[in-house]
Amino acid sequence: MGDIPDAGEPTLEEQIAAYQREFQGLDPQVEKIVSALSRLNRRMNVAYGRQTAELxxxxxxxxxxxxxxxxxxxxxxxxxxxxxxxxxxxxxxxxxxxxxxxxxxxxxxxxxxxxxxxxxxxxxxxxxxxxxxxxxxxxxxxxxxxxxxxxxxxxxxxxxxxxxxxxxxxxxxxxxxxxxxx
Amino acid sequence: MGDIPDAGEPTLEEQIAAYQREFQGLDPQVEKIVSALSRLNRRMNVAYGRQTAELxxxxxxxxxxxxxxxxxxxxxxxxxxxxxxxxxxxxxxxxxxxxxxxxxxxxxxxxxxxxxxxxxxxxxxxxxxxxxxxxxxxxxxxxxxxxxxxxxxxxxxxxxxxxxxxxxxxxxxxxxxxxxxx
DNA sequence: GCTTCGAAGTTTAGTTTCGAACTCTTCAGA
DNA sequence: TCTGAAGAGTTCGAAACTAAACTTCGAAGC
Incomplete structure (x- = not known):
């Protein structure tokens, strides 16, 4: 438990690897930053939603x-x-x-x-x-x-x-x- | 032109100042990070949307x-x-x-x-x-x-x-x- | 073999949003 | 003053989503 970030979602590392595999010429560091940014934002919005729902x-x-x-x-x-x-x-x-x-x-x-x-x-x-x-x-x-x-x-x-x-x-x-x- | 980030939206600095004014005991640096993160993500999604729409x-x-x-x-x-x-x-x-x-x-x-x-x-x-x-x-x-x-x-x-x-x-x-x- | 339970996907009803048409008010110009 | 144009907000119809009920198939228990 606690190791699975979200239902069915690959880890960030797995996702970067998949990008490398499916699309040539991608900078892994750029993709890491962009993917982490996007995910982080999504999770934070979920957290905010939980909090406001309580109010x-x-x-x-x-x-x-x-x-x-x-x-x-x-x-x-x-x-x-x-x-x-x-x-x-x-x-x-x-x-x-x-x-x-x-x-x-x-x-x-x-x-x-x-x-x-x-x-x-x-x-x-x-x-x-x-x-x-x-x-x-x-x-x-x-x-x-x-x-x-x-x-x-x-x-x-x-x-x-x-x-x-x-x-x-x-x-x-x-x-x-x-x-x-x- | 180019100084107005988005229609009617305050600059990041103005927004931080408004937070400080309306809510006591807020760490400006924390708020800056969180606000920038959220805005950046929104703008990026708009950009992605423009690109996919073209396809x-x-x-x-x-x-x-x-x-x-x-x-x-x-x-x-x-x-x-x-x-x-x-x-x-x-x-x-x-x-x-x-x-x-x-x-x-x-x-x-x-x-x-x-x-x-x-x-x-x-x-x-x-x-x-x-x-x-x-x-x-x-x-x-x-x-x-x-x-x-x-x-x-x-x-x-x-x-x-x-x-x-x-x-x-x-x-x-x-x-x-x-x-x-x- | 029969039954029951659960999982996968679809359907239905209701909500939230967008695009476009519409109404009402204000302002500029003849 | 009258008229036309533009702006602010609402209304209407369609799109996309959620929650919940429903259908169908597969697996386990007796």
């Missing part, structure tokens, strides 16, 4: 709460802004807000100064839910990184930030290469 | 092709195994296979030696699609990591693998702490 909210709802809290007091955003921020279509946002209003996590009202707009505002209950979720998440995250030395944390943070900047300011073209967007 | 397949289909190829010749798996491997319910797997059979990417047949089972086998067309996708993906990945020094690559790979092992062999309990499953 009676879904991962999707947690994302909305997060966006609202991080926008700062008075914790208000329009549906379109939320949709862009979360990468959803406006239609999906409408439905998601419907649910969250019904659960008392957010409040929806029409902006009287511009009657086309709608204001989504965090309720105190919604803010409390987010705080509870953050308490759980922060303990989990600290625990996850606990074995890393200060030097390793520094390098990891710096390198990931650099990679992120590279992806954010560039997008792959048809051939897969990253072109600077200027 | 006329979805990201979901690419995952199935990947599982089959990595299983090794003769590239056969049962629907249940595929579902477990991809983290889907058997029902979703049935439908996904339906589509892929219609597109000629995989072949479905009943196992005559055990008539409860079904065998999903990669077609040569499916294998070719995967190879094309891999060619694009590997260029993208090499390009993404191109600015990293050999030392940085080594540390990154090692640290990520260590973190992955920690999440894989342990699961957070109600309080968020990681317990060894033994």
């Amino acid at each position: 009676g909210i879904s991962n999707a709802e947690w994302e909305v709460l997060k966006a609202l809290v991080l926008s700062g007091a008075p914790y208000r955003m329009g549906p379109s802004d939320l949709a862009k921020r979360l990468g959803l279509t406006p239609a999906a946002m409408t439905h998601r807000i419907d649910r969250m209003v019904a659960e008392g996590l957010v409040h929806r009202e029409r902006d009287e100064s511009n009657r086309v707009r709608v204001i989504i505002e965090l309720t105190s209950e919604g803010r409390e839910k987010w705080l509870e979720a953050m308490r759980l998440a922060s303990v989990f995250e600290e625990d996850l990184l606990q074995d890393l030395t200060p030097a390793e944390r520094a390098v990891l943070g710096e390198v990931l930030t650099r990679l992120l900047r590279r992806v954010e300011h560039a997008q792959p073209d048809a051939g897969g290469r990253l072109n600077d967007l200027e | 006329g397949i979805s990201n979901a289909e690419w995952e199935v092709l990947k599982a089959l190829v990595l299983s090794g010749a003769p590239y056969r798996m049962g629907p249940s195994d595929l579902a477990k491997r991809l983290g889907l319910t058997p029902a979703a797997m049935t439908h996904r296979i339906d589509r892929m059979v219609a597109e000629g990417l995989v072949h479905r047949e009943r196992d005559e030696s055990n008539r409860v089972r079904v065998i999903i086998e990669l077609t040569s067309e499916g294998r070719e699609k995967w190879l094309e996708a891999m060619r694009l993906a590997s260029v993208f990945e090499e390009d993404l990591l191109q600015d990293l020094t050999p030392a940085e690559r080594a540390v990154l790979g090692e640290v990520l693998t260590r973190l992955l092992r920690r999440v894989e062999h342990a699961q957070p309990d109600a309080g968020g702490r990681l317990n060894d499953l033994e």
